[in-house]
Amino acid sequence: MGGQFRPELGGHFGRFFQYTVSTDEKKEFIQIIRKSGERLIDTVTDLVEISKLDSGLLSENAMPVNLESEFYDFFHDERAKFKDSAVQFYSSIAPELLEKTFSFDLHKVLKVLHILIGNAFKFTVNGSVEVSVIGEKNNLVFSVADTGIGIAPQYHKFVFKAFSQIEPGKGKLCEGIGLGLTIAKKLTKRMKGKIWFESEVAKGTTFYLSIPQKIVSANTKMNLSAQSSEQKNILIVEDDGAYYHLLENFLKTEGLGVTRAINGKEAIDLIKHNPVFDLIIMDSKMPVMNGTEAIQEILKITHQIPIVSHSAYTLHQEQEEILKKERISFLPKPANKEELLRVIWKQINEKTEIDKGIYTSPKVIVTKRI
Known part of the structure; x- marks a missing residue:
């Protein structure tokens, strides 16, 4: 059910960004609508996520990960929420981990950390939130x-229970x-x-996430590339249409050129006659030809264009097999602007390095943005 209306909500609320607002009162109302829409989308997304986890539909998707390159962008995006607050955000990775490549499910780890950082920010009025990564025996921690406000001992057993929250200012669950x-x-x-x-x-809380430490390579050569000024x-x-215009607005404000196809068949025709695209954002559920079928056909034509599969629906086995191929990634729908651009620039920077013949690790995407 969530896949039916999450894109609709994302498109309709996103369209408010496209209009120039002339008065402070209108700005305030639009801000309220935007925040309410974001909370509603987050709620639906969480309910769908819980459903997928309970039904066993989420599979393990381990991939080689360089901590410095992947977490540089993640920490940069998370830091943005602290910009106008009295709370400082700090992040660190143990130096001995920086030159290694690990294998783990990056999407799941980032999701967990995003939740933990969000909670820390919510319940901290002054002071700091600090994220760190260390190696401990055979684990990454x-x-x-x-x-922040901390959690009273009598409520510890409820922390991971669904539909329970800490009441700000009281340190108890509500x-x-x-x-x-x-x-x-x-x-x-x-x-x-x-x-x-x-x-x-009254002193604070520290959450820990520990996962098995699987080292792929201890000496991965990295190539740091900045975003190209070329369009x-x-x-x-x-x-x-509503969701397309939201994505179009996100990309054009970053100076990116945008072309639209309304289904997989149109996309294939465009690529056959004019294969000059630097990246494809592919919806999954469309008329005439869906995203999975389109990706399969595109890969018969070219392997040179990175593809971002962008969907609000649960992945089925066929889609998961496609996503295991190089240069194809998945981004849940709807995406916020920062998340979308982070994925896009990583894929484009990888393509640029491959085209120049300087990309040395086919599974580790390395970007550096100031």
Whole structure:
């Protein structure tokens, strides 16, 4: 059910960004609508996530990961929420881990950390939130420490229980949607990891995520590439007009060229006659030809164009097999602007290095943005 209306909500609420607002009152109302829309989308997304986890539909998707390159962008995006607050955000990775390439499910780890950082920010009024990554025996240990309100001991047993939240200012649990930490625990279990916390009222809380440390390479050569000033061309394959215009707005404000196809067949025709696109954003459920079929046909034509499969629906086995191929990634729908651009630039930078013949690790994408 969530896949039916999440894109619709994302498109309609996103369209408010496209209009110039002339008065402070209108700006305030639009801000309220935007925030309410984001919360509604987050709620639906959490409910769908819980459903997928409970039904066993989320499979393990381990991939080689260079911590410095992948987490540089992630920390940069997370830091943005602290910009106008009195809370400082710090992040660190143990130096001995930087030159190694590990194998783990990056999407699940980032999802868990995003939840933990969001909670830390929510319950910290002053002070700091610090994220760190260390190696401990045969595990990678991620921690998120805050100087917030803390959790009273009698409520510790409820922390990972669904529909329970901490009431700001009281350090106790109250009823609410409260699915974030439940999702974090279920995702951790799927990765065969552990999640736990330490907390003291009025002093703060530290959450820990530990996953098995699987080293792929200890000496991965990295090539750092900045975003090119040359305009890049993106093909958006999307049948929903409202959501397409939202994506178009996101990309054009970054100086990216945009072309649209409304189904997979149109996309294939465009690529056959004019294969100059730097990246394809592919919706999954479309009339005439769906995204999975289109990707299969595109790969028969060329392997040179990175593809981002962008869907609000649960992945089925055929889609998961396609996503195991190089240069194809998955991004849940709807995506916020920062998340979308992070994925796009990583894929484009990889393509640029391959074209120049300087890309040395076919599975590790390395980007550096100032």
